[in-house]
Amino acid sequence: MVTVVIPTLSADARLKECVESLARQTRRDLEVIIVDNSGAGLVRKHGTAPGARVIENARNLGFGGAINQGIRASASPYVATLNDDAVAAPRWIEAMVDALERRPDAGMCASRVRLHGEARLDSAGMLLGGDGSSKQRGHGRAPEDFPVAEEALMPSGSAALYRRTMLEETGGFDDEFFLYCEDTDLGLRARWAGWKCLYVPEAEVEHHYSHSAGRASGLKAYYVERNRLFVLVKNFPAGMLAAAPLVTLARYLWHGWFLLKGRGSAARFRAEGNAGPRMLWYVLRAHAALLGNLGRLWRQRREIRRTARITPAVFRHLARSYAIRARRVAEL
Numbered sequence: 001m002v003t004v005v006i007p008t009l010s011a012d013a014r015l016k017e018c019v020e021s022l023a024r025q026t027r028r029d030l031e032v033i034i035v036d037n038s039g040a041g042l043v044r045k046h047g048t049a050p051g052a053r054v055i056e057n058a059r060n061l062g063f064g065g066a067i068n069q070g071i072r073a074s075a076s077p078y079v080a081t082l083n084d085d086a087v088a089a090p091r092w093i094e095a096m097v098d099a100l101e102r103r104p105d106a107g108m109c110a111s112r113v114r115l116h117g118e119a120r121l122d123s124a125g126m127l128l129g130g131d132g133s134s135k136q137r138g139h140g141r142a143p144e145d146f147p148v149a150e151e152a153l154m155p156s157g158s159a160a161l162y163r164r165t166m167l168e169e170t171g172g173f174d175d176e177f178f179l180y181c182e183d184t185d186l187g188l189r190a191r192w193a194g195w196k197c198l199y200v201p202e203a204e205v206e207h208h209y210s211h212s213a214g215r216a217s218g219l220k221a222y223y224v225e226r227n228r229l230f231v232l233v234k235n236f237p238a239g240m241l242a243a244a245p246l247v248t249l250a251r252y253l254w255h256g257w258f259l260l261k262g263r264g265s266a267a268r269f270r271a272e273g274n275a276g277p278r279m280l281w282y283v284l285r286a287h288a289a290l291l292g293n294l295g296r297l298w299r300q301r302r303e304i305r306r307t308a309r310i311t312p313a314v315f316r317h318l319a320r321s322y323a324i325r326a327r328r329v330a331e332l
Helices: 012-022 042-048 062-072 094-103 162-168 181-194 218-235 238-261 264-271 276-306 312-322 326-331
Strands: 003-010 029-036 053-058 078-082 086-088 106-115 120-125 127-130 133-136 150-152 159-163 196-207
Touching: 003 012, 003 062, 003 094, 012 029, 012 042, 012 078, 012 196, 029 062, 042 053, 042 094, 053 062, 053 120, 062 078, 062 181, 078 094, 078 162, 078 312, 094 106, 094 159, 120 133, 120 159, 127 181, 159 196, 159 264, 162 181, 181 196, 181 218, 181 312, 218 238, 218 276, 238 312, 238 326, 264 326
Parallel strands: 003 029, 003 078, 029 053, 106 196
Antiparallel strands: 078 159, 086 196, 106 120, 106 159, 127 133, 150 196
């Protein structure tokens, strides 16, 4: 019934803990596929995926590319994505499948993802900024603040369930994103195609936040900035696209303010030993990458609009309903 796909780079003890949590699921009709992106066969060497099927890659194909491999290697009507540093509660799969079985108009489920060992949330779905940025809904708040099942904009790919029909219709994850924001892109494309997303609080997962790439690494800074530009060009209606540079400018100014206050992602980036000019370099690289990919992204944009089942006005309403302000993006 369900294929759980877990990409991994490190194949360490946290992966084993993750896989063992899936062996305790109340639903037994599932398979687990580990996609080893280490390029060194670490899963096989370390033996950290008991009972799972393993796909070994000669190089790192990124998160979306690995998930797409798992989708192609399976035939289940539902595909779950799970980070290798996450631990699923026993009813995680059962709760999400039950929710989608009751709602044929929904193509994706968001879990209640808690920060590992803390009484705080990592995410309860995702929010969208006016410049294509996306952040976890409820990050840092108490799980009890999001107690009921309800519609969300889109799930975090760290712990989500997708209907295969929706994945096939939308083309799945965009391999070119490599790392970060690919779940935002897929979620928005699914929304354009008319699919809804459900937040299921009974589907709980504990997550070691940013275990692989770090909370404020240079790698993360570059890909988050580049990929939010990809999201913007592919998915935003013309009016929102035109307004995005002003939102971006506001976010940059807030980053500078919180940097002075020693808060937010910019402050964490500096604390990791990165000077301000390096952040500017990543921003310039991201915009250069946008220019290099603009033709491909614009073709994808036209295809999304050609097959859309909602209007730009409906998309704008969704974006407003699940919006996050530039200040809050910089603060988190």
